[in-house]
Amino acid sequence: MATYAIGDIQGCYHEFKQLLEFIDFRSERDQLWLAGDLVNRGPGSLEVLRLVVELGSAVKVVLGNHDFHLLGVAAGIRKTKRSDTLDTLLSAKDAPDLLAWLSKQPLLHHDPQLNYVMTHAGIPPAWNLAQAKALAAEVELEMRSSRQKKLLENLFGNEPGFWSDSLQGYERQRCVVNYLTRMRFCAPDSRLELETKSEADQAPKGYAPWFTYPSQVLKETRILFGHWAALEGHTGVAGIHALDTGCVWGQKLTALRLEDQQTFQIEASKKNR
Template identity: 65%
Template sequence: MATYAIGDIQGCYQSFKRLLKEINFKPSRDTLWLAGDLVNRGKGSLDVLRYVIDLGKASKQVLGNHDFHLLAAAEGLRKLRNSDTLEEVIKAPDAKALIDWLSQQPLLHYDKHLGYVMTHAGIPPIWKLKKAQMLAAEIEKLLSSKARKEFLENLFGNEPLCWSDDLEGEDRHRSIVNYFTRMRFCQADGSLDFTSKNDVASAPKGYAPWFSYPSKVTKDTEIIFGHWAALEGHTGVKSIHALDTGCVWGNHLTAMRLEDRKKFKVAAVKQDLI
């Protein structure tokens, strides 16, 4: 019986199945934690969603920025880009069930017993764990309500760049989602930068990787995140684990066994790539 956290799958179904074989995953015995971005850019987004849904309680997943993009596109609120591979999902006969399931997934998963919390992009240094849980729950409530379409319609954008407890409405919701799903570089006060997606050396002046600041969360638990392929799975911080290793870019898909932090990886399967 083991728990494995896996970085961004992004529709790389064959690579995902290869990794599950590598770790000898048994859904009757083991549990997966999936760090968001289940879909997009790889060729098998539909297969990934169906497989994960079928796992039921054997899989815990959080939403990433590409998952939000799918939710909005399925509502007709965002146009698909040339690099997107989501049309197959949107046109699938079971599309409504898939989208409804996706909209019910959390932004944050925490297991006190195992001692880990997982979000797609991380948790900013300005938030404690309880704060992060509370803010994630705000968004989860909206996504599972009749207000989902209105929420998604006003979700996308960069502003505001810095969190404030005084934020309200669309700005508040957008800020929460951006921290959980798009964050890379920030300032000590939590101000975000979205201009750079490269490695830590590319930090804009006055900014640093969010995990380089003292964390209010790691006093209580370790953090698992994906989203940032340029890190190649390394943060340099013992209690903060980066698991996106760029499978969709032809690199690797990585899993970490939470009980002993052992990592497993497989090379991307070419059939997954556009």
């Protein structure tokens, strides 16, 4: 048995299939962790979701910002963007079932035996592991309830950009989702900067990559995240692993075997912009 963590697939179905074949993945034997952004920008979002759902309990998924965007579009809350490639998925007969499944996925997955925690974008330095798990669970509870649409209606936006334990309601939930699914750069006090998507050494003044600050979580477990293709899979910090290697931008799709930290990669077949 082996456990493989894969970064942002973003609708790159053929590369995803090739990577599973390359690592000889067997759902009856192995486990697959997917770091969010299963869909969008690539051409095969529908096929990716169908395959992941088919793999059943062999897969652990966390939600990414593109997954939330899809759920918002499907609920009539978000407008599609020029770069979106969601129409085929949204018009599929099984779309309601696939979207219902997606909406029930967590924001954070932790395995104490393997000693890893996974979110889409990372965990801010202001939080410890227990706090991150509890805050993720608050949002998950709302997403799995009859209040899901109301949450989605209030979920998108950049404010508040700073965590406080006193935050309540939708502001609190929006802040949690932004940290776990959109974060790249933050200030020493964990204040978010959500506009810049550059390489790690091109941080806006007063900010730095979230993983360069002392991490409370890293004292307890190793961290897996996707979201930041410009890192090309490198953080320079022991125990913090970047999984997004830009497949949808014509680069690579990467799997990290958690038991021995060996990486496996498939080159993108073409650039999907």
